[in-house]
Amino acid sequence: MIISGFGETGQRKLNVAHVVVAGIGGLGSPASSYLAAAGVGHLTIIDSQRVELSNLNRQVLHWGPDVGRLKVESATEKLTAINSNIKVDAIFEQITSENVDQLTKGVDAVVDGMDNYPTRYLLNEACVQNRVPFIHGAVEGLVGQLMTILPGGRPCLKCAIPKEPPKKPLFSVLGATPGVIGCLQAMEAIKLITGMGKPLVGRMLIFNGMDMNFDEIEVNRDPSCQVCSRQNR
Amino acid sequence: MAITVKFFAGFREATGKRQASIEGVNNITSLLDELVRRFGEKLAEQLYSSNTRELRKTVNILVNGRRLDFLQEFNTPLKDGDEVAIFPPVAGG
Ligand SMILES: [Zn+2]
Numbered sequence: 001m002i003i004s005g006f007g008e009t010g011q012r013k014l015n016v017a018h019v020v021v022a023g024i025g026g027l028g029s030p031a032s033s034y035l036a037a038a039g040v041g042h043l044t045i046i047d048s049q050r051v052e053l054s055n056l057n058r059q060v061l062h063w064g065p066d067v068g069r070l071k072v073e074s075a076t077e078k079l080t081a082i083n084s085n086i087k088v089d090a091i092f093e094q095i096t097s098e099n100v101d102q103l104t105k106g107v108d109a110v111v112d113g114m115d116n117y118p119t120r121y122l123l124n125e126a127c128v129q130n131r132v133p134f135i136h137g138a139v140e141g142l143v144g145q146l147m148t149i150l151p152g153g154r155p156c157l158k159c160a161i162p163k164e165p166p167k168k169p170l171f172s173v174l175g176a177t178p179g180v181i182g183c184l185q186a187m188e189a190i191k192l193i194t195g196m197g198k199p200l201v202g203r204m205l206i207f208n209g210m211d212m213n214f215d216e217i218e219v220n221r222d223p224s225c226q227v228c229s230r231q232n233r
Numbered sequence: 234m235a236i237t238v239k240f241f242a243g244f245r246e247a248t249g250k251r252q253a254s255i256e257g258v259n260n261i262t263s264l265l266d267e268l269v270r271r272f273g274e275k276l277a278e279q280l281y282s283s284n285t286r287e288l289r290k291t292v293n294i295l296v297n298g299r300r301l302d303f304l305q306e307f308n309t310p311l312k313d314g315d316e317v318a319i320f321p322p323v324a325g326g
Contacts, residue, residue, distance in 0.1 A: 138323045139326065161300075165291050165322050167324075206242060206320060215241055
């Protein structure tokens with residue numbers, strides 16, 4: 001199969017690329033699977049949790065027998081089985097303001113597989129400052145959202161969603177929803193690495209599985225944004 | 234000329250519309266009042282918490298793709314031709 005702008009050069013670029021998948025749950029499972037299958041040479045996966053039974057409806061890298069194991073351990077095993085030619089670094093840690101810089105510096109892209117905004121905002125800021133593309137995704141029920149954040153005067157996550165939505169103690173997710181968004185995050189990462197196509201920058205994609213449609217919301221940079229305008233000065 | 238309001242996810246379900254054209258409003262507060270008048274209780278429920286009538290923190294509003302000014306918030310002025318997007322950001326992963 002021939003994809004315009006991909007080919008052997010594209011494959012080589014993927015082979016030397018380093019992508020961080022932050023969180024290896026509902027979004028991180030499909031995203032990392034497709035990145036591994038595409039031949040991204042170096043994946044760093046970060047997660048501080050163990051597999052629970054209630055994860056299995058959507059976190060498709062973790063299977064019944066994995067309940068109780070570290071998610072990064074379970075995921076590393078599956079990802080290297082998908083593609084034995086890639087290197088997978090497993091980091092069993094919580095992402096904090098102390099380690100976020102060191103975890104994201106110098107990589108080709110960071111994929112957002114988190115389930116909360118405080119950590120997303122940390123990643124957003126570190127990526128903007130370190131000039132690393134950040135591929136934001138989030139889901140709930142049958143709704144998902146996606147936006148790619150590139151450094152250099154482009155809108156960041158704080159420009160689109162300035163305030164953290166209230167924490168819900170429990171929300172349910174239809175497993176196929178992060179399947180959709182996680183795959184699209186992998187696609188955005190692959191496009192950025194190979195230089196194909198047009199990234200989802202300055203617009204947020206909203207997927208609504210209930211009506212089965214995709215929509216775009218225009219997002220512009222807030223010139224007073226404390227994250228992306230500081231970096232641009 | 235008027236203000237175009239675009240609804241996403243749950244707000245589209247509540248209004249039954251992708252977008253609406255609204256005239257005669259000059260800031261976010263008066264726009265939301267007009268939307269509730271037009272679309273009724275179902276939308277009001279999505280916008281405001283039932284006991285305090287305060288705007289829910291699950292509501293995100295962009296005007297011409299820009300977030301609301303921190304100082305002006307819902308007093309942010311609107312003018313003809315503005316495009317307002319209303320959506321509920323999701324948080325899970
Ligand atoms: Zn910003």
